[in-house]
Amino acid sequence: MARRRDRLVLAALLTPVTLFLGVFFLVPLLTIAVFSFLTPGLYGGVEWAFYHWNYGRIFGWADGIMEVFEPVYLRILGRSLSFAAVTVLLCLILCYPVAFWVSRLPERWRLVFLFLITLPFFSSLIVRLYAWLLILKPSGLLNEMLLGIGLIGAPLEILYTPTAVVLGMVYVMIPFMFLPLFAAVDNLDRSLIEASYDLGATRFQTFRKVILPQTLPGIVGGSVIVFIPSVGNFIVPDVLGGAKGLMAGNLVEQQFLSARNWPFGAALSMLIMSVVLIVLVTFVTRLRPKEG
């Protein structure tokens, strides 16, 4: 009796989220999957006829007239993946020590700090990126300061370089890395660390055998949440990179807008999604803590 009620309650609780994901995640995903095999309409949209050249153009079969194979799309994807990986790594290096520091603060200060971390979300991303543009430009705040204290002789050329893109991406993604990391670090069982020291482990051994495995879920979670949107980000490369290095996100955006080729945009999206999925599954399974 009780069992059956539990099941009913569970079903009732799961229905809204299932419906929501079904409608707003699965339906669009299926639309993209179907569109990627259709003929592009002359002025955007699709014609309902099977068309495999969208993938051919990416992977190497094409008629050479209307559709031409170019390895450039795979290169763009590779570039986006490496930028995303660098972003993940930098976010991790920056956030990991800070998470420890914050977890040791008195309760009140911890709340203040967590509030500060989420503060950027209160304003639009575009506005914040334009602020970075003003900071990084040759006559901007950063260069004025460095020139002022005599650290550099000529303005640094950061704006419209890959450095600016990585900087912008790290800035945007830091909160997404910090929050899961902090949750993991905050839950760390401190008595285990003490025990480790008592048993004669060095600081490095304690970190590797006790702290790292316990915080690993936070590291994996943060990395995944940072990696996925980084691969598809197109605003940061546009605003801070000067649109000079094409990223996967820009490419997709361009297909749906200026190129008016929705099916090719859909095919590229499918490619990006599957590659991201493969990378993540490999990453997560490799890093799963060995049990026993």
Added chain:
Amino acid sequence: MKLRSTVLAASVLLAGASGAVAQEKLAIYNWGDYINPDVLTRFTEETGIEVSLDTYSSNEEMLAKIQAGATGYDIVFPSVHMNDIMIKLDLLEKTGINTHPDFGNIDPAFLRAKEDPASEYCLPYAWGTVGIFYNEDVTGPVAGWADFFAIPEKTGGKISLLDDMREVMAIGLMMNGKSVNSVEPDDIKAATDYVLAQKDKVTAFTYESMPLIASGDLAAAHFFVGGNVFFIDMPNVKYVIPAEGGTMYQENICVLASAPNKAAAQKFLEFYLTPEIAALNVAQQFNGTPNIPANELTPEFIRSNPNINVPAETMARLQIFEDIGAGLRAYDRAWNTIRTAQ
């Protein structure tokens, strides 16, 4: 730019709301910063129609939204080639604006839409040129594209191009003496090669170049004539229509087939035929108007500037974009190559 248009939209809404019993409504969907807010205020004052303004940043963005079924907009401002496409796609409404008594104000040279040669659908709105802004203190005199691309090497100054496929390809095509609407593979190849050869001199492809010229971070930039609004107090920043050729644009005011307020939209088109109103728009936008009597009413410094009020011999070296249909694929491939080249 986005922020500015939002603030602008908000102020227009406020202005509309203050009009006594503004029952009728008009939803305008326009390019960002592409209409003088005073024009909308005047319209509300004269007609009592409440105006709302939403903005887009490219023809394709607007088309994609309307195609995807966005409703609630009455008026859009497509470029001529997009006007043609939208008529082919049955997205526009016939307005018969050409039968209005004031339609004689419009210079027939601006009835450019091939699908609408008599202006039965849309009203020519405004036109302008795309050229080069340069800070003469840094660059010295600049006459055209050859001078423009020589700036980095000669002076160390930085230059930017528009982040726009057709505009950038147009430079390559014009430098090879071809039409900016060519779909010949050889022409496109030659244009791509020209642009690729310039790429390492270009600091960025961006629409945000005007503030960077004002702050001295860029020496020159490829931009729309409307950029002059930033440099009224900076005589050292000049605008030139390149000697080798430049592009021009023209947008038309069109009523959507799905417009919920067609009567109000019709009133707006008629209102915009008034020379004073067209001139009011030019005074803030710094572009050209097809309204002949309006040209006599624009501010003196605009009328006397040959790069804004363009004489016939300059007009001769301007080209306008046309719909190139499936030829767009070749441009897209070229643009990807240009943007990924190291």
